[in-house]
Amino acid sequence: MKVKLIVGAGLVTGMLSWSVVAQDTAPAPVATPGQKITIVGKGLVEDVNLDSDRATQKLGPQRRDNRIRKDSAFLIKFNLDRVPKDAKIKTAELYFYVWDPHSDATGKTGVFEVKIPWVEAKANLVQPDDGKKWTGENFVIGTDTAAEPAAIVMIQPDEDPSKDEAIPPVEYKVDIAPLAKAWLSGASPNNGLALAWIPDRDVDQGYMVRNQVTASEYQEKMYQPKLIITLE
Ligand SMILES: [Ca+2]
Ligand SMILES: [Ca+2]
Numbered sequence: 001m002k003v004k005l006i007v008g009a010g011l012v013t014g015m016l017s018w019s020v021v022a023q024d025t026a027p028a029p030v031a032t033p034g035q036k037i038t039i040v041g042k043g044l045v046e047d048v049n050l051d052s053d054r055a056t057q058k059l060g061p062q063r064r065d066n067r068i069r070k071d072s073a074f075l076i077k078f079n080l081d082r083v084p085k086d087a088k089i090k091t092a093e094l095y096f097y098v099w100d101p102h103s104d105a106t107g108k109t110g111v112f113e114v115k116i117p118w119v120e121a122k123a124n125l126v127q128p129d130d131g132k133k134w135t136g137e138n139f140v141i142g143t144d145t146a147a148e149p150a151a152i153v154m155i156q157p158d159e160d161p162s163k164d165e166a167i168p169p170v171e172y173k174v175d176i177a178p179l180a181k182a183w184l185s186g187a188s189p190n191n192g193l194a195l196a197w198i199p200d201r202d203v204d205q206g207y208m209v210r211n212q213v214t215a216s217e218y219q220e221k222m223y224q225p226k227l228i229i230t231l232e
Helices: 177-185
Strands: 003-012 015-022 036-040 045-052 066-068 073-078 089-100 109-112 153-154 168-175 193-199 211-213 225-229
Touching: 015 036, 066 073, 073 089, 073 109, 073 225, 089 177, 109 177
Parallel strands: none
Antiparallel strands: 003 015, 036 225, 045 073, 066 211, 073 193, 089 168, 089 211, 089 225, 109 153, 109 193
16 A cells, blocks of 8 residues: 655644545545544645635635635635545534634625635636636636535624734634535535625624635644544
8 A cells, every 4th residue: 555644844732743645546445433534734625715806816825815705715625535435424524714803793604515626726716727717707606606505604703803813713613514425425526615705784784794714724734624524
């Protein structure tokens, strides 16, 4: 069996963090009841900001300047190769981390299934890949994604309005088991998900809410986006 080791660059609580990526020569993984599979880190997670102010920039390497706001979204795709094909998924908890919450308002944030394939190093608001197009001129929620969110998360504003940043970043988690099941079974191609702001005056009082989230390039692994799948 040939395995490739990727050693995390950061020290996390005093220990080196490891990810093991099985190559295609590895035997197929076997499902164990109650098993937890954590998908985190470069090599297993791709993410990129599609940002209206930087529409043609390729923002895949951005560590934390990833903006969820009007006409902008943060895309995340998890590699499910380590999940046994016949596994029965009980929960699939998406974790993401907000380091710059909006100063005043709660941000209603949808998790939308993405319908178009995209490449972390090439995608931006105007293209999913070099030489490729989103459905229209730009990436649009409801056109390049499912119409309805698979889940909704309420991102809270700054706890202390005098401080612009949350240190450490604030953790959010939400179960996206139906999405993960569809990707694993092949019912839906795995093009990942988009975190996008959903304007709602009852929630945001009419504010244009902007939140910034960490990416898989963030120096501390514990604050990188991840998916924790628990099997039945
Ligand atoms: Ca990235
Ligand atoms: Ca802030």
